[in-house]
Amino acid sequence: MSETPVPGGPLLRMESVRKTFGDSVVLRDVDLEVAPHTVTTLIGASGSGKSTLLRCANLLEEVDDGAIWLDGEEITDPVTDQDAVRRRIGVVFQAYNLFPHMTVLENITLAPRRVHGVGRAEAEAHARELLERLGLGARAGEYPDRLSGGQQQRAAIVRALAVRPRLLLLDEITAALDPELVGEVLDVVRDVKADGMTMVLATHEMGFAREVSDQVCFLEDGVILERGTPEQVFGDPRQERTRRFLGRIVEAGRL
Amino acid sequence: MTATSGRRAEDGPEGETAAEGAPGGGVLEAEVSEEGAPERDPAGGATPGRNEVYVPSRRRIERERHRRGRARRSTAVAALSTLVTAVVLYLVVVDAPGWPRTKETFFDASYAREAFPKVLDGLWLNLRLFAVCGVVVLLLGTLVAVARTLKGPVYWPVRALATAYTDFFRGLPLIICLSIVVFGVPALQLQGVTTDPVLLGGAGLVLTYSAYVAEVVRAGIESVHPSQRAAARSLGLTARQTLRHVVLPQAVRRQVPPLLNDMVSLQKDTSLVSIGGAVEAMRSADVIVGRSLNYTAYIVAALLFVALTVPMTRFTDWVTARTDRHRGQGGIV
Numbered sequence A: 001m002s003e004t005p006v007p008g009g010p011l012l013r014m015e016s017v018r019k020t021f022g023d024s025v026v027l028r029d030v031d032l033e034v035a036p037h038t039v040t041t042l043i044g045a046s047g048s049g050k051s052t053l054l055r056c057a058n059l060l061e062e063v064d065d066g067a068i069w070l071d072g073e074e075i076t077d078p079v080t081d082q083d084a085v086r087r088r089i090g091v092v093f094q095a096y097n098l099f100p101h102m103t104v105l106e107n108i109t110l111a112p113r114r115v116h117g118v119g120r121a122e123a124e125a126h127a128r129e130l131l132e133r134l135g136l137g138a139r140a141g142e143y144p145d146r147l148s149g150g151q152q153q154r155a156a157i158v159r160a161l162a163v164r165p166r167l168l169l170l171d172e173i174t175a176a177l178d179p180e181l182v183g184e185v186l187d188v189v190r191d192v193k194a195d196g197m198t199m200v201l202a203t204h205e206m207g208f209a210r211e212v213s214d215q216v217c218f219l220e221d222g223v224i225l226e227r228g229t230p231e232q233v234f235g236d237p238r239q240e241r242t243r244r245f246l247g248r249i250v251e252a253g254r255l
Numbered sequence B: 001m002t003a004t005s006g007r008r009a010e011d012g013p014e015g016e017t018a019a020e021g022a023p024g025g026g027v028l029e030a031e032v033s034e035e036g037a038p039e040r041d042p043a044g045g046a047t048p049g050r051n052e053v054y055v056p057s058r059r060r061i062e063r064e065r066h067r068r069g070r071a072r073r074s075t076a077v078a079a080l081s082t083l084v085t086a087v088v089l090y091l092v093v094v095d096a097p098g099w100p101r102t103k104e105t106f107f108d109a110s111y112a113r114e115a116f117p118k119v120l121d122g123l124w125l126n127l128r129l130f131a132v133c134g135v136v137v138l139l140l141g142t143l144v145a146v147a148r149t150l151k152g153p154v155y156w157p158v159r160a161l162a163t164a165y166t167d168f169f170r171g172l173p174l175i176i177c178l179s180i181v182v183f184g185v186p187a188l189q190l191q192g193v194t195t196d197p198v199l200l201g202g203a204g205l206v207l208t209y210s211a212y213v214a215e216v217v218r219a220g221i222e223s224v225h226p227s228q229r230a231a232a233r234s235l236g237l238t239a240r241q242t243l244r245h246v247v248l249p250q251a252v253r254r255q256v257p258p259l260l261n262d263m264v265s266l267q268k269d270t271s272l273v274s275i276g277g278a279v280e281a282m283r284s285a286d287v288i289v290g291r292s293l294n295y296t297a298y299i300v301a302a303l304l305f306v307a308l309t310v311p312m313t314r315f316t317d318w319v320t321a322r323t324d325r326h327r328g329q330g331g332i333v
């Protein structure tokens, strides 16, 4: 957390972001503001573009139109140093994407050591401390293939946290977990938030979204159709389509 | 039920009797109802019962006895069939009309004794040539492979050059490549360029083998899932760091067996530099054969080359097996 944020301004701002893959328009016109130290949750049907939105925010996908600001700096400007931007954003992917040829500890210390020039001992100490906090202390030397889905998930969270990012993007981090572990990850997210982290997360776990978010955004048809506090969006959705989506979720027993 | 359930018999099995009596599939239900909810260790891994005393079930003992029996049977079959094959081969060879003559010209002990030290001497050159060429080939091959996978219009010339290089040298027979380099380069009479057949032969080997290795490494690079690059870039690694720390290690590791295969091949193809007159194992044997008109020296050289590649092949197998274990893959299939 090296940069000083623009006082009062949003940490992440998206304006009229458009993203297409060939003929399919995934994000049509997305506006989003994320205040510092808050949690924003993206909900929406499968394929509605939640992952794509997160990948755009991290410049892993190039947006077709619109602009994105991080800490008041436009990161979609072609002259920005994309690597420098990514250094300030941590990502936990839907499929974890741990490096299979490295142990958990090596996965976590790679970026601190190679990108941030932290010494080996210091990087490992920090990594072990984080692993301990997430209940993975004993697994530091294991290869990802030997961990359960939930353990891989938490290792990926630690890897993203280890670079001390300004913003953390979490893509369906509870997808592979049983209800008990969902509770644990929820605790982790709360913990991280208490430390002052700003997060944007995509999820299908409405309970999780309700518990942890300050802002919930419902994504449909390439736009954010509805946004508000969890109480408002879940309790009293303004849009008919939000109501229908939540209705289906309730039917499926996920709320 | 007791006979079929090979699970733990816990101390104080008060509640178990009822479950044991239940017809098939009662094991799971019993455990759940006993402990309320299945136990879990947040750090992962199943937690076995505390004071468990494991008693193998009859089913397991039966199964293992069957497996042992099967293993014994297949060993016996293998031994017998090997023996039969060996005897048949021996009879066929020894009964051949030309055998006594062949034995004289190919398997003469005295010539073998004479040839052995000389061929061995030559083999030392093969080994040194292999060691140097092997390292250069791996480096150059990787470089070419990386050049071929560079993205963006800026790199078009590099990509095109690398592609042309691999296409050309993969298609060119090694013996022609060596002839051109070993005889052609000295004929140019270039200032400061060596005419040493060993160096030129090595260069020819490197040219051809780097093309093979480049293709193997490129296949490895392309087999690394794009999400791995995405993960690396999202951590702030630059394109170069991503290649160096994430993509290449995975690509090379995956391609170790085919790479070592190429190395085995290179090892024996070092004998081809003899065409330029370099006195390596094959050439040493040639000299003796030419003088004595007895081919035993070739057999000696052949056996020495084989003896050299066998450890390499076993090493390949070992590395492959270790990589699999290491990555926690495996299982039955």
Ligand SMILES: Nc1ncnc2c1ncn2[C@@H]1O[C@H](COP(=O)(O)OP(=O)(O)OP(=O)(O)O)[C@@H](O)[C@H]1O
Pocket: A021, A024, A026, A044, A045, A046, A047, A048, A049, A050, A051, A052, A053, A094, A172, A202
């Ligand atoms: N690289 C790509 N190339 C082409 N189409 C893509 C690509 N990535 C995503 N898409 C398409 O974009 C749409 C949105 O995908 P995205 O992964 O963002 O959905 P999602 O909301 O995260 O869904 P889920 O909840 O299932 O994870 C999908 O229709 C998908 O097929």
Ligand SMILES: [Mg+2]
Pocket: A050, A051, A052, A094, A171, A172, A202
């Ligand atoms: Mg997704």
